[in-house]
Amino acid sequence: MKNKRKSIFISITQFVLLAAILVPAVTLLLWIFTERWTWPDLAPQVFSKRAIFEIAGRKKELLQILWSSILISTVVAVLSAVIGIMTARAILLYRFPGKQVVYFFTILPFMVPATVFAMGIQITFIKMGLNNRITGVIIAHLICSLPYAIRLIMDGTAAVGSRLEEQARVLGASPFKAFYKTSLPMLMPVILSAVSMSYIVSFSQYFLTLMIGGGNVKTFTILMVPYLQSGNRNIACIYSTLFLGVTLLVFGVFEWAAGRFMKHGGGEFYTSE
Amino acid sequence: MSLMVEDLKVVLQKKVILNGISLDIREGEFISLLGASGCGKTTLLKSIAGLLEIQQGDIRIQNASVAGIPPEKRGTVIVFQDLRLFPHMTVEQNIAFPMELQKVPKDVRKKTVKKLLEEVQLTGFENRKIKEISGGRCRELHWQGLLLQIRECCS
Known part of the structure; x- marks a missing residue:
């Protein structure tokens, strides 16, 4: 009886969660072809392909922006993983003065609101000549995505430790080879998670890209958000x-x-012990 | 191979682990180091192998100081208490690891691994993953891989 009640509860939870994902997704797809859908009707009254044709007309520009967004986010994701690996290893496996301060800095972007951060970094980047440039946007995105990458890779590095690298070193491997041959393969799933997380963080940045890119660097979100704000639902969808x-x-x-x-x-x- | 440790001091996390340790092991001698858990046996071995930095003293192998020489160039091997086989590699890859680092040709590696596995009656285990074999067999494999490195170092 208890088990039956438990399975009903699980089924209801699963259904609610699935609906929470599917209902907005289906609505999004419906709105692409909807010309008019007024309250209180449950279904759209008029369908049209106007939005599709409008977007198809700007296919070249759209693809260009999409590629540049993917490129920026890929660079950010790869850099996040590389810096994340190095930082996680430095914090966990090495002893140096100010280690706790470095650790605190890694979580700082979580604490500072994005708008505050964007205003501050814009002034700094103007002074450095990085504003309105793709390099500036990549660095700004990197600062936002690094905490996620570092935290994820730190967990993995803590679990793997330096045991296998020590064994590889005494068997004749150089420090890099020991890491490359033993720890890196073990950390790969965590690294891939950090890469995808950083990619998504970068790909979704709007305000920061707008502030630092200054309209010169166009990403997919820069193109999308004005449509979402203006109420042009078909194009936005x-x-x-x-x-x-x-x-x-x-x-x-x-x-x-x-x-x-x-x-x-x-x-x-974990090795078999 | 002779080993000499002179007035060794090792500090870890601001705590003195080894202080004033000296020992002299001559060629051909077999030494057992006994001590209570946590007394610093592993720290001493790691220091000799170059895995830990020493604060004071000297370590001499074949009468030459190894201070500042990285572990991979010292020719010292440790059999760690916890078996440190590489779980993402097969039995063959584990044993052949030192040979791979020395860029020994693949066919020579294969032949050597086969011979070593025959010695411990583990023929046919070449392509198995470490997690697929028992603890006792893991220990045998660990020894075979390390013996190979010891032989290389001594040759």
């Missing part, structure tokens, strides 16, 4: 669907890569 699609695709690719890696023996944090 197409952009949102594309945004969702790219995000899901990136997650899919990284999940697939992580899965493949696990299948080949990577990501096992």
Whole structure:
């Protein structure tokens, strides 16, 4: 009886969660083809392909912006992972003065509101000549995504430790080779999670890109947000669907890569003792 | 191979772990180091292998100081208490690891691994993952991999 009640509760929870994801997604898709949908009707009154044709007319510009967004976010994601690995290793495996301060700095972007951060960094970047440039946008995105990457990789590094690297060193491996041959394969699933997380953080940045990019650096969100604000629902829904699609695709690719890696023996944090 | 440790001092996390340790092991001698848990046996071995920085004293292998020489160039091998086999590698890859680092040709590696596995009656285990074999067999494999490195170092 208790088990039956438990399974009903689980089924209801699953249904609610699924509905919470599917209902907005279906509404989004419906709105792409909807010309008029007024209250209190449950279904749209007039359908049209106007928004699709409008977007298709700007296909070249849209693809260019999409590619530049993907490029910026990929660079940010890869840099986040590389810096994340180095920072996590420095904090966990090495002893140096001011270690706690470095650790505190890694979580600082979580505490400072994005708008405050954007205002401050814009002034700094203007002085440095990085404003309105793609390099400035990448650095600003990197600062936002690094805490996620560092925290994720720190957990993995703490679990893997330096035991296997020590063994590799006494067997004749250089420090880099010891890391590359032993810790890196084990950390790969965590690194891939950090990469996908950083990618999403960068891909979703609007305010920061607008402030630092100054309109010169156009990303997908810069193109999408004005439509969301202006109430042009059809166009906004197409952009949102594309945004969702790219995000899901990136997650899919990284999940697939992580899965493949696990299948080949990577990501096992604990040796058989 | 001779080993000499002179007035060794090792400090870890502001705590003195080893202080004034001296020992002299001559060629061909077999020494057992006994002591209570946490007395610093592993710290001493790690210091000799170059895995830990020493604050004072000297370590001499074959009468030459190894201070500042990285672990991979010292020719010292440790059999750690906790078996440190590489879980993402197969049995063959684990044993052949030192040879791979020395860029030994693949066919030579394969032949050597086969011979070593025959010695401990583990033929046919080449492609198994570490988690697929028992603890006792893991220990045998660990020894075979390390023996290979010791032989290389001594040759």
